[in-house]
Amino acid sequence: MKKIMPILVCLFFVLSCRKGDDAAIPPTVTPVTPGTSGPIKGFFLLNEANMGSNKSSLDYFDYTSGAYHKNIYPTRNPGVVKELGDVGNDIQIYGSKLYAVINVSNLVEVMDLATAKHIGTITIPNCRYLTFDKGYAYVSSYAGPVLIDPNARLGYVAKVDTATLKVKDTCVVGYQPEEMVIRDNKLYIANSGGYRVPNYDNTVSVIDLNTFKETKKITVAINLDHLKLDGHGNIYVTSRGDYKTTPSNTYILDATDKVTDVLNLPAGNLTICGDSAYVYSTEWSYITNKNTITYAIVNTVQKRVVSRSFITDGTDKKIAIPYGIAINPETREIYVTDARDYVTPGRLYCFTPDGKYKWDVETGDIPAHFAFTHVALSGL
Amino acid sequence: MKFFTHLKWLAAALLLAQLWGCKKTDDRPATDKPEITFGTTTGEYKVKAGKDITLSATVANATAPAYSWKLDGKIIGTDLQCPLPRIAIGEYFVTFRVDAAKGSAEEQVKVTVVDKLPPQITLSLNVVAYLGRDNRLAATIANSDDAKYAWRLNGTVVSNDSVYTINPSTPGSNSLTLKVWNDDGEDLKVVTLVVLPPPVAELYFDDGHYRLPGDVSTKRLSIPVGKTLVLAPVISIMPRPATFQWTVDGAAQPSATEYLSFTPQTLGTYLVTVSAGGVTGKVNVECVAAEGTYFRAQQAGNIALATKAFEYVPAPGQFTSYGIGSTAGQATQDLQNSLDMQITNGYIAGLGAYGGYYIVGFDHSVSDVTDAADLHIGGNAFASWSEPGIVWVMQDENGNGLPDDTWYELKGSESNKPETRQRYVITYFKPTAPAQDVLWIDNFGGTGSIDYLQQFHWQPYYFPMFINSDSYMLTGTCLAPTMIHGGIDTSPGYAWGYVDNYGDGSKKDFWIEDAIRADGKPAKLKYIDFVKVHTGITGKGAAVGELSTEAGVPIDLNFSK
Numbered sequence: 056m057k058k059i060m061p062i063l064v065c066l067f068f069v070l071s072c073r074k075g076d077d078a079a080i081p082p083t084v085t086p087v088t089p090g091t092s093g094p095i096k097g098f099f100l101l102n103e104a105n106m107g108s109n110k111s112s113l114d115y116f117d118y119t120s121g122a123y124h125k126n127i128y129p130t131r132n133p134g135v136v137k138e139l140g141d142v143g144n145d146i147q148i149y150g151s152k153l154y155a156v157i158n159v160s161n162l163v164e165v166m167d168l169a170t171a172k173h174i175g176t177i178t179i180p181n182c183r184y185l186t187f188d189k190g191y192a193y194v195s196s197y198a199g200p201v202l203i204d205p206n207a208r209l210g211y212v213a214k215v216d217t218a219t220l221k222v223k224d225t226c227v228v229g230y231q232p233e234e235m236v237i238r239d240n241k242l243y244i245a246n247s248g249g250y251r252v253p254n255y256d257n258t259v260s261v262i263d264l265n266t267f268k269e270t271k272k273i274t275v276a277i278n279l280d281h282l283k284l285d286g287h288g289n290i291y292v293t294s295r296g297d298y299k300t301t302p303s304n305t306y307i308l309d310a311t312d313k314v315t316d317v318l319n320l321p322a323g324n325l326t327i328c329g330d331s332a333y334v335y336s337t338e339w340s341y342i343t344n345k346n347t348i349t350y351a352i353v354n355t356v357q358k359r360v361v362s363r364s365f366i367t368d369g370t371d372k373k374i375a376i377p378y379g380i381a382i383n384p385e386t387r388e389i390y391v392t393d394a395r396d397y398v399t400p401g402r403l404y405c406f407t408p409d410g411k412y413k414w415d416v417e418t419g420d421i422p423a424h425f426a427f428t429h430v431a432l433s434g435l
Numbered sequence: 436m437k438f439f440t441h442l443k444w445l446a447a448a449l450l451l452a453q454l455w456g457c458k459k460t461d462d463r464p465a466t467d468k469p470e471i472t473f474g475t476t477t478g479e480y481k482v483k484a485g486k487d488i489t490l491s492a493t494v495a496n497a498t499a500p501a502y503s504w505k506l507d508g509k510i511i512g513t514d515l516q517c518p519l520p521r522i523a524i525g526e527y528f529v530t531f532r533v534d535a536a537k538g539s540a541e542e543q544v545k546v547t548v549v550d551k552l553p554p555q556i557t558l559s560l561n562v563v564a565y566l567g568r569d570n571r572l573a574a575t576i577a578n579s580d581d582a583k584y585a586w587r588l589n590g591t592v593v594s595n596d597s598v599y600t601i602n603p604s605t606p607g608s609n610s611l612t613l614k615v616w617n618d619d620g621e622d623l624k625v626v627t628l629v630v631l632p633p634p635v636a637e638l639y640f641d642d643g644h645y646r647l648p649g650d651v652s653t654k655r656l657s658i659p660v661g662k663t664l665v666l667a668p669v670i671s672i673m674p675r676p677a678t679f680q681w682t683v684d685g686a687a688q689p690s691a692t693e694y695l696s697f698t699p700q701t702l703g704t705y706l707v708t709v710s711a712g713g714v715t716g717k718v719n720v721e722c723v724a725a726e727g728t729y730f731r732a733q734q735a736g737n738i739a740l741a742t743k744a745f746e747y748v749p750a751p752g753q754f755t756s757y758g759i760g761s762t763a764g765q766a767t768q769d770l771q772n773s774l775d776m777q778i779t780n781g782y783i784a785g786l787g788a789y790g791g792y793y794i795v796g797f798d799h800s801v802s803d804v805t806d807a808a809d810l811h812i813g814g815n816a817f818a819s820w821s822e823p824g825i826v827w828v829m830q831d832e833n834g835n836g837l838p839d840d841t842w843y844e845l846k847g848s849e850s851n852k853p854e855t856r857q858r859y860v861i862t863y864f865k866p867t868a869p870a871q872d873v874l875w876i877d878n879f880g881g882t883g884s885i886d887y888l889q890q891f892h893w894q895p896y897y898f899p900m901f902i903n904s905d906s907y908m909l910t911g912t913c914l915a916p917t918m919i920h921g922g923i924d925t926s927p928g929y930a931w932g933y934v935d936n937y938g939d940g941s942k943k944d945f946w947i948e949d950a951i952r953a954d955g956k957p958a959k960l961k962y963i964d965f966v967k968v969h970t971g972i973t974g975k976g977a978a979v980g981e982l983s984t985e986a987g988v989p990i991d992l993n994f995s996k
Contacts, residue, residue: 257479258478272478273543274478274544275545300551304526313543314545317525
């Protein structure tokens with residue numbers, strides 16, 4: 056039987072342009088800081104929102120005016136009835152387009168970077184992250200339904216032509232694959248195996264981009280999530296552990312695809328800027344039934360933890376559930392989001408490069424993913 | 436015992452059936468590099484702190500090799516076997532290197548030293564055991580040294596061994612629990628144990644209708660006088676016999692193959708039997724009046740679409756919804772209601788998984804027009820998602836207006852391929868409670884299930900509950916699955932000849948001259964009166980459940996308006 060559900064959702068988006076508008080909710084604009092000028096004009100913040108709520112939303116911070124615009128998508132896209140969709144999982148900029156992976160809506164929303172107006176969608180079931188290379192977008196997909204299942208199937212990477220937004224090819228990788236990086240014309244992808252709990256996957260798959268075939272799997276650790284490339288040709292790999300006896304940890308893969316370092320550092324997410332990797336961990340344990348929250352900085356030249364905090368004035372105590380992290384590559388300002396209770400609006404905190412509080416603002420639900428832009432968003 | 440031979444043969448067939456599925460091609464280029472394999476199936480070693488473990492590697496393609504094992508920059512071994520030095524609890528990556536005459540290679544293997552190493556069970560979720568015989572149940576256990584076992588059936592401990600042998604006496608569903616423990620902890624798995632009646636070796640003749648197991652009644656086929664009927668039995672749960680013995684009304688026939696060509700000279704009913712491997716099947720063949728005697732010319736008031744629903748028996752599936760209290764008559768009436776709406780651009784029935792079918796008839800005989808398509812049967816296929824259905828046609832040979840004569844398959848592009856299985860049977864088992872997967876076995880001993888997809892279709896039973904038995908058998912032709920699970924699930928179709936199939940355009944619609952006898956030779960039917968369509972493929976899409984044919988109404992393409 057054909058895919059009735061995903062096709063209906065897909066048709067809904069395609070056909071929705073002609074619907075008449077109820078008044079779309081306008082963004083909430085909050086001045087948060089004096090305006091500044093520079094090559095980076097702003098950043099988009101994608102809010103995941105709780106699965107099943109269909110409340111994923113897009114915020115924008117404008118550096119020139121120093122104002123935060125919460126929920127910009129509806130007024131710019133009044134014809135898209137379901138708005139962004141369910142669980143925004145990644146946001147990236149490539150060329151003149153802004154791509155948002157809307158995981159449980161099974162699509163990538165593609166917008167014009169300058170206006171955030173809808174251009175098209177790429178339908179990919181249970182899609183998770185994306186990365187770009189030579190005119191193609193690579194999207195990771197869990198492939199199967201959103202369901203814990205010990206027999207859940209292998210996932211894959213879809214290769215999408217960014218000119219036509221059509222899927223050109225797919226490559227099967229490990230189970231429930233997550234984030235990707237590209238290095239030396241090879242695509243690396245973290246396989247979590249999360250649906251097959253407790254039999255998590257424990258590999259990073261490597262795809263040769265010339266042939267778009269998987270050439271090997273590197274055993275690292277269970278339940279892998281993030282991959283980040285540093286400036287020295289190393290890939291940082293994070294494992295979420297099993298939430299019981301196997302803790303979260305961070306590993307380094309060198310240019311020969313060997314694991315050279317086990318940092319013994321739990322990591323929920325990290326971002327690398329210059330020679331520093333900023334890491335936070337919100338580590339849940341089923342044994343203690345608590346989260347343990349930690350922050351750290353890793354020096355990527357020495358490959359060791361050099362600090363156990365990058366918020367230096369105590370403001371971290373206000374952050375209930377750190378969920379997203381970004382560093383402005385020009386100013387080195389630090390951004391950390393707080394998901395709070397997951398079901399009400401979160402908060403975004405901005406810190407100076409040496410970790411002192413600058414401002415905070417309310418965001419959408421579960422603020423998570425950042426994309427800095429050199430193109431000022433029009434129509435603010 | 437004959438049964439155990441069959442069981443071994445079944446296991447072999449099952450293995451073959453699984454291997455016969457997805458194939459991966461190995462694109463690695465030939466190389467002079469040595470090839471390293473580690474002595475761990477999981478890609479890593481796990482050892483409890485304080486215990487000893489030896490890392491081992493095997494190397495191929497290396498002459499005059501030198502080995503080294505490196506941990507944290509220090510060499511810890513120079514042989515293929517390397518005892519791990521005592522190291523603290525943590526995760527390590529040990530690099531093994533081979534330097535050989537023509538090249539060198541390096542591979543890493545992960546070693547984790549843990550505080551505690553409890554056992555871990557891998558056991559499949561649905562376990563099948565057969566009535567009245569010993570079934571040996573075992574699980575794969577990691578870290579099973581010094582482990583203890585307890586199997587519980589419906590709460591009662593039945594074994595403390597690593598293996599549990601059960602000889603069940605009642606069919607149905609049971610709760611089976613396995614607990615394995617050592618000093619470091621335990622693992623527990625709860626699975627459903629389904630007890631099924633053992634499959635029985637059979638030879639029988641398919642008359643196009645579903646069959647209940649244990650049905651030993653003699654079915655009926657027919658043939659107009661002057662024509663040849665080719666008979667072939669369904670071979671079920673037995674190795675393919677080398678020779679067969681045929682009789683007609685007790686008289687031995689010259690054929691020793693699975694086919695008998697029978698050309699009766701006089702009207703009447705003949706009893707045909709076939710025997711092989713100690714099993715016998717029988718069928719009554721009625722020789723009726725010459726072809727054409729009961730031809731119904733088109734008349735005023737007739738329509739091009741099939742008008743009468745004779746039977747609708749879906750296979751289990753997510754769109755099959757006939758609950759407890761439903762009847763076969765209701766299903767047929769549902770089909771009749773669809774026909775009465777005279778929809779030409781949709782489908783009239785969802786057939787469910789393999790073998791589900793409908794049988795309809797026209798208000799006139801549909802003639803074979805030479806070198807032209809005769810029938811159109813719509814579906815809902817599109818490129819990359821086809822769920823092909825097989826078309827069978829029947830003449831009203833005995834003129835009684837009922838589809839009780841002989842079915843002839845319309846051949847398609849896949850007909851002569853070895854992967855295409857004729858007289859393939861799936862037995863579906865009725866669930867014992869709502870919201871259960873439907874288990875099935877086929878005539879080769881293969882097993883499978885139609886998964887209950889709670890999040891998409893929540894009618895309590897995917898099995899048509901009007902079937903008055905614990906199971907039913909659907910027979911037909913099964914095409915090799917084309918479903919590709921790499922990437923987005925796609926089910927590319929076949930070139931031509933199937934309903935609900937995105938063909939390659941080489942041949943469209945259905946041609947009565949494609950009707951074939953059981954041996955694949957043309958049946959040369961001048962006209963037909965009835966059409967049967969059944970789902971001709973097995974397979975599941977990851978997000979969408981099993982493949983099932985949606986078939987439209989057959990339409991006489993040469994109907995004179």
